[in-house]
Amino acid sequence: MDDKLSREEVLHVAELARIAISESELEKYQIQLKQIIDSVDKIKEVEVDDDKMLIANWSKETTLREDECGEMLSPKDVINNAPRHSGNYIEVPVVIGEES
């Protein structure tokens, strides 16, 4: 088993996280990320009877909320916590390409 991730794997994770990394960081993360994954892999050794245990709190049914309106924030409060705003809109740098 390799003791580090490939350069491509690290760069792919960086791309998903939208972060830029330097050459020295890349080499460091190849090793560190691999160590984290190996530690997490230990969880796989635990024997569980039911897959559900790994999903969510299944022992108790979720609480449902009635469809009734409650208090909301004012637009002023909303934009106060944003680094930049334009009128009542929160302003961020344009992101090209992806549209969901």
Added chain:
Amino acid sequence: MSNYIPTIGVEVHVELKTNTKIFSNSTNGYGEMANSLTNVIDLGYPGTLPTLNKEVLNLAIKAATVLNCKIRREMHFDRKNYFYPDNSKNYQITQSRTPIGYDGYVEIEVNGVKKRIEIEEMHIEEDTCKSTHRGTKTLLDFNRAGVPLIEIVTKPCMASGEEAKAYLEKLRELLFYSDISDCKIEEGSMRADANVSIRKNESDPFGTKAEIKNIGSITNVGISIEKEIERQSKLYDNGETFKPQTRRYDDKIGDTVLMRVKETGNDYRYFPEPDIPFVYVTDEMIERVVATIPMLPDERRKLYIEKGVPEVNANKIVQNRSLSDYFNELLEENTNFKIASNLLLGDIAAYLNKEEKLITETTLTKDRFLELIKNMEDNTLTSKNLKDILNKILEDTSSISDIIKSSGIENITDDSAIRDVVRKVIEANPGSVEDYKTGHDRAIKFLMGQVMKESKGSANPKMAMDILVEELQ
């Protein structure tokens, strides 16, 4: 261009008609001031927790039922992780592993051929905030963040833009009639994406897929799919290949344009949402929801046609929910349904459009409408006369017969009165009478016109024609 076999699958997002958002109690609304319909949950503040809206579950059960889906009894939510400013939590809460509905279908008809469009699955998820791109800036409005959605995914089972269009029309009709969504494409409460690929033979594997996103109308879904099939065919004809990609339909140029090339598919790193425990759907919940489903469009059409309504009229009535609900109230009555449908779709619909009113906002109660139909059926009222008194019929509360009397336009059904008019016309138009007698059939139309003119439109047309023919002998 060679012939290829197209394969099309459609994904539709529909906003649910609830009072509040899916995981918070802020208002689910459209067209309000930017960032005025939010709270800390919608904005994804640290430490906030989602609680599922009961009505979202009810509407999703309802949608699964009208789309003939099987309903999952035990489910959970998943996180779909991605970094993009339209979602401040950096994940969207959705259902990946346990969609509430699966294995459903919708029946469509294209050029007289019926086909089942199979639904792979439908799941519940939250909408993202709305982003508007302005030069180097993107403006965010979180009013839409957390609006409940269902996403409905078909199998790749459609073969043309026409089929996709028919499917979307059917879907919209079903969801609208069951009060699940208002399905307004122009306001984004219904959004469609289409996956298109082509191949040479049935036995070949599926071709490379292009996804057409955010198409602005059902008509454009049909057009954009046909355009995409054409584009791919030309490429293959020239021996070219292409990468899986996302395209959008540009209404101005009438064609699809490239948005981005998908590399190896999206790496969303789904994992179960730990903040929402399991959701259980019981028989009792399903029964309660099913009881609220009104009569659906196909059943309405069938009933109307059985009652003697022409098919084209039946289809038109069903396109208008309030007219159709009104028409349903008549079904128990013994009346002439063909005349009823003609009245509703003709002068009455024109009035409603002009006044921007619903039929229920007029004074035309069921009893008055039945009286109106009767007056039309026995020719007491002609369609020409109806136009003159229509406003009174729809705005007054007096009986139809009183309106006819007071307007002085009562249809002359008195034989001798009509005969007098006919004789007068024959005497005044010897030329036309001669024409008729020498075999010019058109002359009778002219004479009939004169009779109606002379009687100021009040002669019963059928009687007048009979008497005219008689007098011309």
